[in-house]
Amino acid sequence: MKTKLLVILCAVFGALQMNAQCARSGNFVQSDPAYNISGTANITFQTNGAKDVVFDANFMTVQGLDLRVYLSKQDDINATGADPIEVTTSALLGDNGMTSPVLSPITGMKTFPINQTTYPNVDLGTYDYIVIQCIGINERWSYANLGTANGPDCTTLSINKETLSESVSIYPNPANDRFEVSNDSQNELAVEIYDILGNKVIASEASRVKKQSFSLANLNSGVYLVQLKSKNQKVVKKLIKR
Known part of the structure; x- marks a missing residue:
């Protein structure tokens, strides 16, 4: 399972993931x-x-x-x-x-x-x-x-709502000891943070809070991947810890 997750995260990190x-x-x-x-x-x-x-x-x-x-x-x-x-x-x-x-x-x-x-x-x-x-x-x-919507990710790309990638953001990036996740649409959002080896280092329960703050004080400097999940949508963003 961990190996599978690592492959997925490395693909994102390497900017090789296709845009669905x-x-x-x-x-x-x-x-x-x-x-x-x-x-x-x-x-x-x-x-x-x-x-x-x-x-x-x-x-x-x-x-x-x-x-x-x-x-x-x-x-x-x-x-x-x-x-x-x-x-x-x-x-x-x-x-x-x-x-x-x-x-x-x-x-x-x-x-x-x-x-x-x-x-x-x-x-x-x-x-x-x-x-x-x-x-x-x-x-x-x-x-x-134009006919009906068609494609592999029409469920993920909601027709009537903005996509998750448009409604969530992380800042500052690069970050020092703390960063925030902004959830402008206040969708039910779960946050997980992984190191580049695929180890989960931070996780939060799903929440509709508009802004969540996370401490990076116990993490080494380097590159991390922030996975943001809301219902059937998922976005992975790269985060640099100074």
């Missing part, structure tokens, strides 16, 4: 017969808190007058209740690396990170459409209707 995912996907629908488009679009959440809009490698369209990408609650960003969020920071570039000429091809996989500072509360279950809008003529270029 939950995603909703849909195929692009052509809005205007004059502008070809095809391929699949996704909104993807990861356990490290990242949220992205992704066009798969099969994506294909043609250049327009300043094409932008939005998340929307309706298939038209100008519709009532659409509440659109722009996920592009500039116009889509063609395969020639330019925004011209019009009707030149745009193909291949593209990723648009959702700015968590500007849009901190994007809900995977609320935005049902990815829309491409031609800003130059204020016309919908295409949209994708």
Whole structure:
């Protein structure tokens, strides 16, 4: 058991752990017969808190007058209740690396990170459409209707609640003789601390306390792994003791 835990913790410590995912996907629908488009679009959440809009490698369209990408609650960003969020920071570039000429091809996989500072509360279950809008003529270029959530960690990545990695933090880090765990959402949280050999050196019962303080006075200087568990979610953070 200890060996198994050590393998898991070392994987985290070495930054080799894959970010588990939950995603909703849909195929692009052509809005205007004059502008070809095809391929699949996704909104993807990861356990490290990242949220992205992704066009798969099969994506294909043609250049327009300043094409932008939005998340929307309706298939038209100008519709009532659409509440659109722009996920592009500039116009889509063609395969020639330019925004011209019009009707030149745009193909291949593209990723648009959702700015968590500007849009901190994007809900995977609320935005049902990815829309491409031609800003130059204020016309919908295409949209994708997102299906149900799918992925190995959709249970862990709650659709309606922020992920555990977003709601808990440890500080200061590095720490001297004491550090705190901040549990902003006041979920029922259990804390366990391990050394790099996999030995559990500190543990606490699950608590909804917003801030918990832990003494490191009896521990040697070095690297420790703090495991934070709340129901079916788990986050491991690296802590340095000076």
